[in-house]
Amino acid sequence: MQSLPPELARAVRSVAATLRSAGQRAWLVGGAVRDLALGAQPVDADLASAARPEELERLFPETHAVGRAFGTVVVHCAGLDVQVTTFRAESGYDDARRPTHVSFSASLEEDAARRDFTCNALYLDPLNDELADPTGGLADLAARRLRCVGDPATRFAEDGLRLLRLARLAAQHGLELDARTWHGARGALDALRGVSPERVLAELVRIAEGAQPVRAVTLLFELGVLGVLPGLNSLCEVPRPLAERCAALTRLGSCAAASFFATLFQPVPGAQHDSFTKALLELRPPRALHQRVVRIWELEPSVDACLAEIALGAERRARWIRLVRAEEFADALAVWSAWHPCEHEREREDLGKRAIELAHDELWPTPLVTSAELARAGVPRGPRWSELLRAAEDAQLDGELHTLEEARAWLDVEARR
Incomplete structure (x- = not known):
């Protein structure tokens, strides 16, 4: 608990103490415990308990139910919101996301059995730091192993988004998939058909903006997941197949979401952008992200032309200043470089340096002709x-x-x- 932010630790302990006084025990669970075990600082914290939703609402003056049917109540305490979920067992998953049948339980072990990965089925008592590890998650983390709880095929069939979450967790925490989890994921691609494009996009954005996005995408490609995602499935047969797109991403390195998607959906040279824009839109990105990706694509020919002119010593100052002052210039240069790794290396460095060194009044001088x-x-x-x-x-x-x-x-x- 020492690594929790102080305000969050106070709120969690306050909720747990109130439950303890009512004869119930609360456990910190999921990603927060995983992060603590890995020596990282959690950014949020969820609690699990045998206490039912109605008991939580009776014990705490400020609550709101965000998923009461699933046993989840948010408790406002010490200025923060703490999510508390009743131990439960699940079955059904007709919509490939939420369980059709939920039964509340008093058993921590039964609650752990429904979770996705063993590293997310760790429970920590915030009042005395006692750890409960019913699925062997701590040993898996020590071995840098990512393993499904129970049968991998069942876990992925319950929610196909776990296939993307698997890649993100493995990449961000430096974990390797155990053999059963790997084969289970390879055989569960059909589970993605029930996952909404918006949920896929949100997970891809988390991958793009998180640690080691390249490894996550490479893993998704190797598992066959990438080729069945909305939009990307339509790019499998075009020139620049997914293997090349993944290779370009490895050269992009750490990136923002816009440059990540601009690289992944990069139009083929000489082709109209329409079909690639249509493929991107299958993920239903927000308007701002869609427009930024398109603008990156529109700037790339200018980047190409400007680099060629610099190589010849024939660049016009106004041309490159207009280019580098564009809001999406850095992204466009990064994406172009990812697709042309061996071209204009010196000129790319030169142009990037110019963009950094130019003063604001040189980029945007007060107009003399108005x-x-x-x-x-x-x-x-x-x-x-x-x-x-x-x-x-x-x-x-x-x-x-x-x-x-x-x-x-x-x-x-x-x-x-």
Whole structure:
């Protein structure tokens, strides 16, 4: 418990003490105990107990049920929310996510038997630090092993998302799959058909933004999971098969979600983006993520052209400044580099360095030619205005215009063309 954030530890102990005074015992369970066992600091904490939901609601003045039918009640205590779930057994899983039948139990062992992996079936008493390990999870962690609780085929059939969670946990914690879990996962791909695209996307985002995303995706590919996920299943037959996409991800390294998905769904050179955008949309990403991925793709040709110009010593200052000041530039350069690892290495380093070293007023200088200046010069309103404003900014970025007088002289010439 010493590694729990102090505020969280106080809240957990307070809830456990209240339950203890009512004759019930509360256990810290799941990822928090796993993280403590691995020497990491948990970010949240869930409790499990034999106490029923109605008893929890009676004991604590501030509660709200988030899954009362499944025995889950959130207790507001010491300024934090602590989730408390009644020990239970489960069966059914008709929707490949939630159990059809739930029966509350007084048995910690029965509760452990329903959990996904042994490392997530560890129980710690927050009041005295007693550990309960009914499935051998501690020994598995010591051996750096990830193992399903009970029969792997059953666990994955209950919720196909566990196939993605398996890869994330293995990658983030440096665990190897035991043989039964590996073969169980390979034989359970059909379980993913019942998993919503939104849940798949959320787990992929956690992989992308977590530790060791490359290992997680490689594992998903080796298990055959990647090729049956929404959107990615339609990319199996196109040029740049999944193996190449995984290889590009290994070169991307740590990344944000947008560059991760831009690399994974990267359009084939010369092809329209539409089919690849459609594939990405099968995961139903939020609008902001979708737009950022598309913008990365749109910037990549500019990255390619700019690097080629730098290699020839023919780059125009305005061109590369417009490129590097784009919000998605760093992502676009990273994705392009992942797909072209042996090309323009020196130029990539040079361009990245320029982007970092350029001052804000060099990236975004105060415009010398404005709409007011166009009106003063008698330029009629219309498409010509935007053309002149852009040309004037290019001239300013290129270092051709430094003062208002120079800008007005330039405009007098350009306006007459």
